[in-house]
Amino acid sequence: MTRVPVVSLTDCADPNALARQSARIAALFGATPTVVPLDGPDPEGAAALTLLDLLRSTDLTGGPTQPLVVLVNIAPRDGHWPNGVPFCYFRHGQHLVISTLSHRVLAPLANYLGLTEVQVTDVREVLEAGAAGWADLAPAEVEEMVRTQFRSLWYVPLLARWLADGRPVPAEPAPVRSLAAQDVRVAVVDNFGNCKLDRPAAELPGYEGTGATAHLTVHNRRERRSVTVRCYDRLPDVPLGEPGITVGSSGVGFAELVVRGGSAAELFGLSQGDRVFHLTS
Template sequence: MTQRPVVALTDCADANAQARQAARIAALFGSTPSILPLTGEDPDAAAALTLLDLLRATELTGGPTHPLVLLVNIAPRDGHWPNGSPFCWFEYRGHLVVSSWNERVLSPLAAHLGITQVHITDVREVVEAAAADWAEFTPEQVEEIVRTQFRSLWYVPLLARWLVDGRPVPARPQTLTAPATVQTENPRIAVIDNFGNCKLDVPADALPGYAQGGAITVHSRHDGRPVQVRCYDRLPDVPRGEPGFTTGSSGVGFAELVVRGGSAAELFALRQGDRLLASV
């Protein structure tokens, strides 16, 4: 059995759920997974940026890398699907990604990594095909997997294992397109890191007014007043104790609102998911 490192992003993130997922993935892959809980106000935005960052983190190695398995469970809870959105998979430079079909999470990959197609699976079709060919499941066990509410536990690790093993998993191609418009006029805070830096969901050079020495207006949630924040090339260029926009380490040169030596999130009372330049 091929062993591959597994990293999972999930909004099913309480201790019980994490423990069960870790045990099942370890049993199937023979290695302890890294499970990253996404529990903020906007898990879709955090997952989109984090998945992009995970795939980018496998680059610039100067040599070959070990193929990873990345599992993403951030399903839209819009009631559109009878038992949650389907799961899809794709490969990127030898790494396997199995994800909820969530266009907000996946579309940045089309925009910034050129991933234009994924493979959509149907849980029942896949598990029944497995039971008929390579997996030892009774009809009752097939039904249990198909009907479960915790599909990221019972189905997703199986799907990933079967794909790694080269099983003929049934799926249909689905085009993945970049967003028609990027919200450069009103970017969203995707992640707030432990320093209070606010990572945006757009490249810095796409922001109107971003240029070294330019300025962008931020509306503070404390009192609603507009604040002119200067733009800098890097964090070390920002004067200590002052806010600034810089080109951060995430995405492909995505923008960050920072305070050198302080917290931009605290200074402006910002939260994950906030539209940074929206009036309050």
């Protein structure tokens, strides 16, 4: 069995769930995974930006890289699916990604990484194919995994191992839609209080670069009023103690609302998932 590094992004984020997932992934892959909890108010938005950043971080290496497995689990229970949203997979270069079939999570990859299609799996179909072909699974064990609520524990790591091993996992292709014009929201609030937005700075309404007249209007939720914020190229260009909109470190030129030496989230009363701008088509 080849050891493969695994990074898991999941909203099943309590200590018990994280411990079980870490143990199962380590047993299947022979290496301790990096499990990142997505426990904020908008896990889909955080997962979208984090997945984009994670895949982007494998670039600019100057040479070959180690194949990586990325697992993304966001578990909406909207009643549309018999036992939760399906899981899909795709490859980014040599890296394998398995994700909840979520438009919000996958759309930025279509816009900024050129992802056009994913392979959608059915839990029962995959497990029964494995049991009939290469896995030592009894019918009762297959049924237990099909029926479980905790598919990100029992199914996803097993699917990842089989795909990494080149097993003929059954799946159906599905297109990935690009992002349409919509609200621009806070995707992630970092530990400094910088608000990472979910769009490039150049796509913000009225953004004209970093000249002296480049300003955008931001709603201050804490004070319940609109304020004008100047645009800057980078965080070090923002005057100390002042707010600014910069080209941040995430995505492909994605914007950040910052306060140099302070917290934009605190100043503006913003948290993950809050609307900052509205885009029109």
